[in-house]
Amino acid sequence: MKANSEVLQTSKGNLLQSVTQKLGPFLGLLILVVFVSVMNPSFLEPLNILNLLRQVSINALIAFGMTFVILTGGIDLSVGAILALSSALTAGMIVSGFDPMLAILIGCLLGAIFGAVNGLLITKGKMAPFIATLATMTLFRGLTLVYTEGNPITGLGDNILFQLFGRGYFLGIPVPAVTMIVTFIVLYVLLHKTPFGRQTYAIGGNEKAALISGIKVPRVKVLIYSLSGFLAALSGAILTSRLNSAQPTAGASYELDAIAAVVLGGTSLSGGKGRIFGTMIGVLIIGVLNNGLNLLGVSSFYQQVVKGIVIIIAVLLDRKKSA
Amino acid sequence: MKANSEVLQTSKGNLLQSVTQKLGPFLGLLILVVFVSVMNPSFLEPLNILNLLRQVSINALIAFGMTFVILTGGIDLSVGAILALSSALTAGMIVSGFDPMLAILIGCLLGAIFGAVNGLLITKGKMAPFIATLATMTLFRGLTLVYTEGNPITGLGDNILFQLFGRGYFLGIPVPAVTMIVTFIVLYVLLHKTPFGRQTYAIGGNEKAALISGIKVPRVKVLIYSLSGFLAALSGAILTSRLNSAQPTAGASYELDAIAAVVLGGTSLSGGKGRIFGTMIGVLIIGVLNNGLNLLGVSSFYQQVVKGIVIIIAVLLDRKKSA
């Protein structure tokens, strides 16, 4: 126990560092929130906050999965396409008479299977994640169009649970936001408190060493891409309920928003470093930007300019700090 | 000269290897061409081949620049947006009375400057190329929309040189194809015969070692991203001439086609390994796919499915071979 005090001492230095690390993106979010609410106080109205939470939940779920993927040093460009494909299949099942909640469950499992395809291409096929998921993005998108013939799938009936899933409230909180929060907690524990989470970091930090340490790298990766697919499908189900229809074009370029959120949250694209809490902040930053700029009446053209600049500044500040 | 025979001997082994390396994608292209022309002989008609060359020239120019970027271990997601922005600015200059060829030149230089911005964010700002160019993609796209107010820019007059640039023929070959071929030759020499090219490979192969060997890594990178921007702008100019207008939404997701071409050509996304000749083949594979599937009357939905599968198979075969 002697050594302990010594350990604690530097622990403090590290604690501070890890606090600013967490605080970095958080401060950015705070500044943004203050700015927007000064400019337009209606931003802070409870109704808008609830709106905001519901709006971000879809990107959040995708970005959670993306966090795991990026932590292993990978990337998943196919999430938007998986969202569209699984949501079309789910809607198809509902229309053909499946119980909606069962259909959602099957849809999410299908999403996990699509994700597993990515994982297998990357591990067994030794493809770079970028190119593997770029190819499956095209493939899944194509399959969606083939399946839907380019038309939205409607007529999803009025099962109350299904409607609540995307549109309802639970204790006054929008159900999608509840789904998001519960998922966050589960994934937080998975990532930070279990061997699986550590293995995720270990693979991204040094894959060779992970392999030598007996980590079943391919298995972990396949599971992680499946998780990403599952979460994409889950967010697809929320979207399907919100829109009361499955859109063949749903989820286009959602991968980019998710990746941006992960990076804004301080997770390194080269893997091994980052936290899911940061991703939640990143998601909120993007959400507040979208919502806030709309509230401020900024034209959608300028919105893109602002978004680009905010991402640059946020990442630059993060780099400065860690340097 | 004694040592030479010894050297030659294993050179042969290496030669064979490098031939199959080049031949890998080439074989894929050949199979594709044979297949399509058997199914629809009109594919091989000279007119269609010329068409094809013109069609691929835009992706080719972008993919050439992308090859350099990827060889350094980077990626450039902003090329499509640079294409749109520079082409809008070029069109703006033409409309306001600039000589069209001068405007194109300035447009290309502006493209190089936008590329340099990427380069600086990546080197000075220490941002990951993926996120830096993702941010500038959003930014440049936004600026394009702001500048054009979302409208295409038309009324580009009827300067004959400008029209020839995208639509004309030189010795019976479409001018864009000529531009592509000339650019290919210049870049081939640059990459394989000059110190600059060697440095490009070295940076991708081991950036630290390159730095310690006295290579001005930041300078080389900035130049390479500028080259990428320049070529995106050049292809933008061709597109502007072909469309006789600048489209604010032009170039959307062109980055993905370019990256796919580079990877299909056997260049590794982790940098340091690959060749521009392969990229040319990759571009042709994608071009033949697009053109061929149209000729075969495959519905656009299935086209995406086929494209996704072809990319997967091609990359998998390439991996197998090199393993």
Place this chain on the structure above:
Amino acid sequence: KPDQGEKKIEDLKIGLSVSTLNNPFFVSLKDGVVKEAEALGIEVKVVDAQDDSAKQINDVEDLIQQGVDVLLINPTDSAAISTAVQSANSIGIPVITLDRSADKGEVEALVASDNVKGGEMAAKYIVQQLGEGALVAELEGVPGASATRERGKGFHNIADEKLQVVAKQAADFDRTKGLTVMENIIQANPDIKAVFAHNDEMALGAIEAINSSGKEIMVIGFDGNDDALKAIEAGQLEATVAQQPDLIGQLAVKAGLDVVQGKKVEENIPAPLKLVTIEE
């Protein structure tokens, strides 16, 4: 011109280039073409530009390569399609455009609804229902698309005089975007009374946003697609400026046939627009 007039109808080949098939509107438009052609026993080759002008001119080249006798083009953009039209002209293949015009080149006929007029119809309807000076919002289509420009133009022709357009945001003809953009608009402008969406997809998204806000806001869409008609029946959508995409397709095939057979056709073939409300 090559004397295609001698060809039998069954030997004719029609090329159709569609701007995108990711939108039910254009799917119906395509179906209109295909059904009409089938009925006449004519072969149709369809290509899909996926909303990319550059891809579209490649597509048109590929159609020409396949020896089509007449080209039906639904341009992604009126300016960008001109060169493709010109190259068709240069080898004597007649061109008919659908839904959107071509700025340059010789086009035998444009089969389309009058989008400017449609925009005006929507604005007039709002004025008629809510009176002058009502606060309204506008959900715009893909920035730069001719439908966006023209519907916006028509709408503002009236609205700038008689209504107050307090919010105007692009939602790219997309239902999902229609939903989120509308949520934000409501938050920023709680007092709006009506919203005009440049198409039904966005209108349907907006309705979901309005429903969850609990406000009473009148939504007017554009297109008249199946979902929208159902929503009108259900009392959720106030009205839509209905186009008849399948009719546009049919008329285009007829016109194409006429041209090939050497008959004269009208330069502008209008497909009637109809304001659909619950009364209809």
Place this chain on the structure above:
Amino acid sequence: MHITMQGIYKAFGTNQVLTGVDFELKEGEVHALMGENGAGKSTMMNVLTGLHSLDQGKIFVDGKEMYFKNPKEAEQAGITFIHQELNIWPEMSVLDNMFIGKEPKKAFGLVDSAKMKSLAQEQFARLDVSLPLDKEAGSCSVGEQQMIEIAKALLTKAKVIIMDEPTAALTEREIQKLFEVIASLKKEGVSIVYISHRMEEIFAICDRITVMRDGKTVDTKAIPETNFEEVVRKMVGRELTDRFPKRDSKPGETVFEVKNLTGKAFRDVSFSVRSGEIVGVSGLMGAGRTEIMRGIFGLDPIASGEVLLNGKKVTIKNANQAVHLGIGFITEDRKDEGLVLDFSIKDNIALPSLYSFAPKGLIQEKAEKDFVDMLIKRLTVKTESAETRVGDLSGGNQQKVVIAKWIGIGPKELILDEPTRGVDVGAKREIYQLMNELTNRGVAIIMVSSELPEVLGMSDRILVVHEGKIAGELPQETATQENIMTLATGGQ
């Protein structure tokens, strides 16, 4: 535990690496494994522990035929491998590094961090290491990382520990500590396979020795029954006269001088090097020697102080400037910083002098090739061709390529940081000879080394660094292991 390996064959593609190895490890013995770079030592151990599958041959563990499918299985059976290439997760804490893949668990499969901490502290105490457990492993020096690996291995309570060059990055004090631990493990009946290129160590702690050459075992003997010369002869297949070739040094003018150099990890560093002189730099692990050299070469920022070349003040803000001034830097980690592993020998050697082959913009390939072939011959790099991928060479030959690359710029001043780390005796001697040739031609050399015999055998003068400062300077004549260690540990 008793292990026998019989007639093991292993090839990577067409590269036949093991061609019938026999090896026996008895319970409670320390068994040295020696051989030139590329002889197949690491590969044999990787085959044993299941990282690589074998093509032919038999493995018996305690008399039972047994083949491990992966390192984890071997570890669970009691065989732990401290790899030659450090398996560090630079972004993770020291603690996490030690427990990846074997975290103690509590309820619900959650990780038990408290237990992890106490287990780790136990091992650190045993090794006398005082590293904060939550420090990022990447910010630890190579030596510290090596200690983490050793502690990690001790955690497994193994019956067999394979140590592949564990001391390559350690300094005397850590090495002594490690030897104590090895002795106590031996008492507990643990068997140790000890792979090293350092003769002294082998004779100090091992019971038996197996020598390998070209993928075969040449001989196994009890240590008392053999000697230094015999081992070397068996390793290289010929007689090797002296370890350190005779130096005939005639230092000239001062070529290089630093005055009061201060940077992040060092203060007030002043010294000079004359032409034709080798200045050795010694010190404990983490003393800051590498950082000083990086500062001089422009890789890390300098807070104050000056650098003089041929008496003229120069500013070096980046490596490019250093190279232009004729300074070469052979870094301590050749794979990470020295070489582009996917490049050919030729492309690596030509890298810092590319522009001299391209007077008109295009690289004159003939000139480049002739130049490289000349260097390959002069340095006797063992290869079939200049086009061979550097990553496919043995460690010693890789190191020669790094040196060739810097000779190629025609240097006035060469900095060598651990120039023979992980290099076998034969190749070591060739590198020493090369250093002598260079100094004969007037090149000034700074040699950072943690191997005391090397420092003593090759330097004309020795600087000792302690906690970022020059603690003293010893002329070759009076320097001994003892007085160097005294200075290095802060004594006077």
